[in-house]
Amino acid sequence: MDRLTNFIDLIQSRIAFFPTIISLGGLLTAFFMIYLEQQDISAHIMEVAPALVIDDTDTAKTILSTLIGGLISLTVFSFSMVMVLLNQASSNFSPRILPGIISDQKHQIVLGLYIATILYNIFILISIEPTENSYQTPGFSVLLGIILTVLCLAAFIYFIHHISQAIQIGNILTAIHSRTKSEIASIIKEQEMNTFEFPSQDYWKGYKITETGYFYGILNDDLLELCKENSIKVIIQLHKGQFILDGTIGFKTERPINIELQKKIMGTLLFSHEELIGENYVYGFRQISEIGVKAMSPGINDPGTALNTIDYLTSLFLDLMRKADFEYITENDQKNWVRIKSSKFSEILFNVMATYRQYCKHDITLMRKLMHMLKTLTNHVINSNQLEVLEEEINELRADANINIENKRDLGKLDADFISWS
Template structure:
C-alpha cells in the first residue's frame, strides 16, 4: 500500500510542475459545472429566479446566445494573448538569463490557474450555449446558467488584469533573483533545522551497494518511507548520489548495512524520484547554479549587463552565508536513531564551482572583482559549522585576486587587489 501511495505522490508531484496541469484540471471542472447547471435548469432553477429576481435572469434565447458568443470570443482572444505572453516570458528568460530558469517559471501556479480559469469559462459557456432553445418558452432559456457564465467572464477579466501585472513583474530579473533566493533560503533553513540533533552513524565503506534500474536526474527521495523500511528491517542506508546529478542506469544509488531481498530493494528504489528537470524547492544547489549562470550570461560580451551581475553576487553572498550554517553531511533521525545518511555537495566544491564559472567572465572587471572580494570577506568573518569552510573561502580569494591581477594591468587596479589580499593575509602573485 505504501509503495502504491508513494508512486502516486511522486507522479502527482511531477505532474504539478507541468504548465498544462492546472488548465486541464480547471477545464474538466468547467465541463462538469456546465452539465450540473443543465441539470439544475431542468429542475426549474431559472423559472424560480425569473419569478423572484427577474432583472438577474436573461429570458430571451437570442440575447443569451449573443451574450455567450461575445464571452466566448473575448475569452479566446484573452487566452491566446495570455499564452503568448507566457511564451515571451519563457523565451526572454532562456535567452537573456538561463535556460535553467524555465522549470521554475513553467511551474508558477498563478499563471496556470489564470489560464485554467479562462479555459474552464470558455468550455462552460460553449456547452450552455448549445443547450439554449431560442424558439422555446421563457423558462426553457437557461437564464441562471447564462448569469453564471457572465459572472465567470467578469472574473476572467479581473484575472486578465492581474495576469498582465504579474507577468510584467515576473519578467524582471530582480524579481526572478528574489524568487530563486527565497525558495533556496526556505529549503536551506529547513535542512539546517533538521540538523540540530547530533547523530552517530557507522562507516559505510564495507556496506552492500545496490544499483538503480533507471536513469535520470536525481530529483528527490521519500525519506519517511525509507525510514519506515529501515525500522522494519532493522538496518541503515546511505544515499550515494547528490541531488541534481544525472544518474545512469545500473550505477550505485544506495548502500545498506545488511543484505536485502530483491522485493525490498525494489521497494527502496521506488522511493527515488528521477526526472528530466530540476526545481529549487527540491535542491537548493540549483539556486546557486541558476544565479551563477545569470551572472555569467550578464557578463558575456553579447549582453554585457554588469548591474545584473552585481545583484546576483549580492544574492549569492546571502545564500553562501546561510550554507555555512549547514554541515556537509546530513542524517535522517527518528527516535534518537540515525537511519539514513545523505550525500550532499560540500561547501568547498560548491564555492569552487561557483567562483570558477564567475572568474572566467568577471576577472577583467575591477568593480565585479571588488564585489566578489566583499562577498568573500563577509563569508570569512561569518561563523561556520567547520573551519574548513573558512579555508575554502581564503583559497577562493587567493585564486580570484591572482587571476584578476593577470588581467588588470592598471596600477590603481592592482593596488586595490593588493589591499584585498592584505585583508586575507595573502601575498598575491600579480607582479
C-alpha cells in the same frame, strides 16, 4: 517525502495542471446550471427580479456567441504572452529558471478560469432549444456566463500586472533566493536535533544502480520503513542533481542484503530524464550564478545584475556554511537510519567562483565584489576547513586579477572595501 507527495509535486509543476482542474469545474457548473434550468429556475427568478433574466432566445445566443469568441481571443493572447515570457527569460537569464515560471500557480489559475468560462458558455449555448415557451431560454445561466466573463476580464488585468512583474530580474532573483534559503533552513533545522552518530562504513556492501538519469530525491518515509523492518542502516552514495549512469554504486548497507530488498531500496530512489528542481538547494546557487554570468555576456552586458547576483549568493553561502556535510533520515527517537551524500560548501563555492572568475576576470568592479563576498564569509566561518577553503579562493581570485587586469590602480583597489553603487 512519500509517493503521493512526490506525484502531487510532479503534476503541480506542469502548466496544464490547474487549468485542467478549473476547466472541469466550469464543465460541471454548466451541467449543474442546465439541470437547474430544467427545474425552471429562470422562471422563479423572473418573478422576483425580472431585470436579471434574459428571456429572449436570440439575444441569449448572440451574447453567448460573443462571449465565447472574445474569451477565445483573450486566451490565445494570454498564452502567447506566457510563451514570450518564457522565451525572454530563457534568452536573457537562464533556461534553468523556466520550471519556476511555468509552475507559477497564479498563471495557471488565470488560464484555467478562461477555459472554464469558455466551456461553460459553450454548453449553455448548446442547451438553448428552439421552442416558443416563454421560460425555455436559460436566462439565469446566461447571466452567470456574463458574470464569469467579467471575472475573466478582471483576471486578465491581474495577469498583465503579474506577468510584467514576473519577468523582472529582481523578482526572479528574489524568488530563487527565497526558495533556496528556505530549503537550506529546513535542512539546518533538522540537523539541530541530530546526534550525527553513524557506524563506520569501512566494510559495508555497495550496490549498483540499474537506472540512468538525474537523481532528484528519496522517498524518505518508505526508505525509513524498510530500514526499520530489516534492522539495517543505509548510506546513499548519490547527491541530488547528479546524473547517474547504469552501474554506478548507488547505496551501501552495513551487511549484505537479498535481491528483493535491493529492489525495494532502489525503488525509493527517484530518477528523472530532466533536471527537476524539487528540494535541491544546489540548483538555487546554479541558477543565480548562471544569471550573473549571462548578464556579463557581450550580448546583454548588464554588470549591475551580476553585482546583484553576488549579493544573493553571499546570503546563501552564509546559510550554507551552517549545514553539515551529510544529511540523515532519522526516526522520532533521533536514531539515524540513513546517511545521504550532499554537496559540500567547498564544492559549491568552487563551482560558483570558477564560473565567475572565468567570465568576470576583466571587470574590476565584479572582481572587487567577489573579493568582498569571500572576505565577508571569512568572518562567519564555522570551522578551520571553511577558512582554508575561503583563503584558497581569495588567492585564486587575486591571481586571476593580476593576470587579466593591467591597470595597477585598479589592482590596488581589489582588496579595498566595496561600496555598491548598483
